[in-house]
Amino acid sequence: MAQYIHEIEGWPRLEWRADALADRLPAVRHRQGLLLGRMHTLGFDLRAEAVLETLTEDVLKSSEIEGELLDKDQVRSSIARRLGMDIGALAPADRNVEGVVEMMLDATQNFASPLTEERLFGWHAALFPTGRSGMTKIVVGAWRNESSGPMQVVSGPFGRERVHYEAPPAARLQDEMRAFLDWFTDEPRTDPVLKAAIAHLWFVTIHPFDDGNGRIARAIADMALARSEKSAQRFYSMSAQIRLERKDYYATLETTQKGALDVTLWLDWFLGCLDRAFDGAETTLTHVMRKARFWEALAGQTLSERQSTVINRLLDGFEGKLTSTKWAALTKSSPDTALRDIKDLVDRGILVKDDGGGRSTSYSLVDRG
Numbered sequence: 001m002a003q004y005i006h007e008i009e010g011w012p013r014l015e016w017r018a019d020a021l022a023d024r025l026p027a028v029r030h031r032q033g034l035l036l037g038r039m040h041t042l043g044f045d046l047r048a049e050a051v052l053e054t055l056t057e058d059v060l061k062s063s064e065i066e067g068e069l070l071d072k073d074q075v076r077s078s079i080a081r082r083l084g085m086d087i088g089a090l091a092p093a094d095r096n097v098e099g100v101v102e103m104m105l106d107a108t109q110n111f112a113s114p115l116t117e118e119r120l121f122g123w124h125a126a127l128f129p130t131g132r133s134g135m136t137k138i139v140v141g142a143w144r145n146e147s148s149g150p151m152q153v154v155s156g157p158f159g160r161e162r163v164h165y166e167a168p169p170a171a172r173l174q175d176e177m178r179a180f181l182d183w184f185t186d187e188p189r190t191d192p193v194l195k196a197a198i199a200h201l202w203f204v205t206i207h208p209f210d211d212g213n214g215r216i217a218r219a220i221a222d223m224a225l226a227r228s229e230k231s232a233q234r235f236y237s238m239s240a241q242i243r244l245e246r247k248d249y250y251a252t253l254e255t256t257q258k259g260a261l262d263v264t265l266w267l268d269w270f271l272g273c274l275d276r277a278f279d280g281a282e283t284t285l286t287h288v289m290r291k292a293r294f295w296e297a298l299a300g301q302t303l304s305e306r307q308s309t310v311i312n313r314l315l316d317g318f319e320g321k322l323t324s325t326k327w328a329a330l331t332k333s334s335p336d337t338a339l340r341d342i343k344d345l346v347d348r349g350i351l352v353k354d355d356g357g358g359r360s361t362s363y364s365l366v367d368r369g
Contacts, residue, residue, distance in 0.1 A: 005257050006168045006205055012179055014198060016264040021194075024271045029193060031278050032229065039235045039285070047233065048085060050288045053316075054234045054281070055079050059104050062218050062239035065246055070097055076316075079105065087312070099126035100215070107219040108234055111226035115184050117177065120208075123219065127212045138210035143173040151207050164254050167207035176206045184220075192228030196221040197270035198263070205257055218242070225274075235284070241277035249273070291315045294365070301348065306331040307341055311350070314365050321354065321362035 005011060039047060056076045063070050074093035078101040080086075093101070103123040113119075125141035132138060144151060151167040168176055180202055190198065200221040207213045218239050226232060242249050248269065256266040294315060303311070310330055314322060328338040342363060345351040354362045 003258070004166060004205075005259060005261065006176075008261055010261055012176075012183075012202060013261060014202070015262045016194075016267050017262065020264050021267060021271065024268060024275075025191060025194065028271050028275050029191075031275060032193070035235060035278055035281055036229055036231065039233070039281075042288075046288055046292055048083075049291065050235055050284055051233050052076065052080060052083070052085060052087070053284050053288065054237050055104065055108070057240045057284075058222065058234065058237040059100050060240075061237060061243040062104070062215050063100055065218075065239065065243050065249075066214055070100065073313075075101060083109075095129045099129050102126045103216070103219055104222070107223040108226050109232045111223050111232060115181060115220065115223065117181065120177075120216065123216055124209050124212055127215065133211040140210075143177065143208045144170055144210045146170045148210070151210075153207075164250075165207075165257050167205070173206070173208050177208055180206060184224075192224060193271070193274070194267060196224035196228065197267050199224050200270070201253070201256060201263060201266050204253065236277045236281040238274060238277050240280055241273050245273060245276075298350065301350075304341065306333060306337075307345060310341075311345075311365065322364065323360075323362050 039050060042050065056072065056079055059075050059079070060070055060072060071091075071093075073091040074097045076087070077091040078093040078098055082101065082105055103126050106119075106123065121141040128138060128140045131140045139145060139147075146169065150169070152163050153165040153167075154161040154163050156162045180199075183202075184195075184199055187195070200217045203220055204213055204217040209216070221238060222234070225238065226234070252266055252269045256263055259265070294311075306327075310322070310327055313330065320326075324335060324338045324342055327333070327342060328335050331338065331341070333341070342351060346353060346363070349366055351363045352366050354364055356362065
């Protein structure tokens with residue numbers, strides 16, 4: 001039977017080899033500073049748009065890592081509403097979306113506030129507003145108990161499951177979480193970025209809740225990263241990068257949790273993943289600048305609210321082809337109104353008809369460079 005890291009004498013006094021991180025950590029911190037400096041040279045509106053796009057991606061991908069797909073429009077609208085941003089018509093969000101957004105924004109916008117037991121309970125309750133995970137009733141807003149047996153991370157079909165990890169028993173949770181929260185609050189000597197990596201690993205190793213531990217661990221890491229930058233503005237998404245590297249993410253966690261108290265492997269992986277997340281910020285910036293240039297090119301033109309709404313949807317990455325039927329559904333307008341709106345934009349050189357026709361006629365934005 002495997003021995004887990006939390007069963008080793010000396011837990012939770014985690015160790016790492018500073019020499020092994022001597023090149024990686026300063027390089028990542030340097031890139032972090034350069035990115036923040038570059039983003040802060042943007043105008044207010046562009047910076048706000050970059051933050052909105054980043055936070056939307058963070059919420060979507062953190063849930064996607066756990067196999068839960070959220071509606072992008074709902075997530076974006078919920079974040080914009082909570083940040084007081086005007087993005088036109090707002091899509092109503094269901095309570096599951098609102099809960100995930102509430103947790104993430106509390107972690108990143110209120111990063112300087114203490115992380116407490118009650119705050120974690122609030123995040124957990126927000127994630128599971130019905131008191132259920134799928135069809136299963138779970139303990140919400142409190143540490144898990146032993147009612148459902150050991151907390152295990154498993155994969156594989158029923159009867160042939162593979163146990164990847166088993167968390168500390170429920171009887172230890174009060175002491176385990178007290179030690180974690182005391183460290184997170186009071187440990188000033190650890191580099192803030194390393195602290196984000198350690199906090200992520202430590203929390204998910206304790207696995208204190210019936211469900212939602214991964215999402216909350218990533219929110220805690222984002223909170224620590226915001227503290228490292230002393231800024232609530234997020235310009236890169238660690239969760240989006242983890243989603244791209246999900247297989248390595250879980251493999252590195254599993255290896256570390258079955259290893260010794262030396263967590264250098266995990267810290268090195270986390271720093272590398274963070275470095276690659278900065279590359280994703282370049283993609284975000286490119287998109288934001290493209291969107292800004294598009295609207296600058298349309299300065300002085302009068303558009304209806306319906307037209308502005310659909311153009312923004314196209315600029316934000318509309319899935320599939322834009323047809324008159326989809327236009328009518330998006331704007332809650334009649335087919336005739338949709339066709340008039342589209343024809344007007346085609347006549348003005350804003351939309352172009354795609355190849356094909358008849359019932360399959362679709363339209364795209366004209367590329368403005």
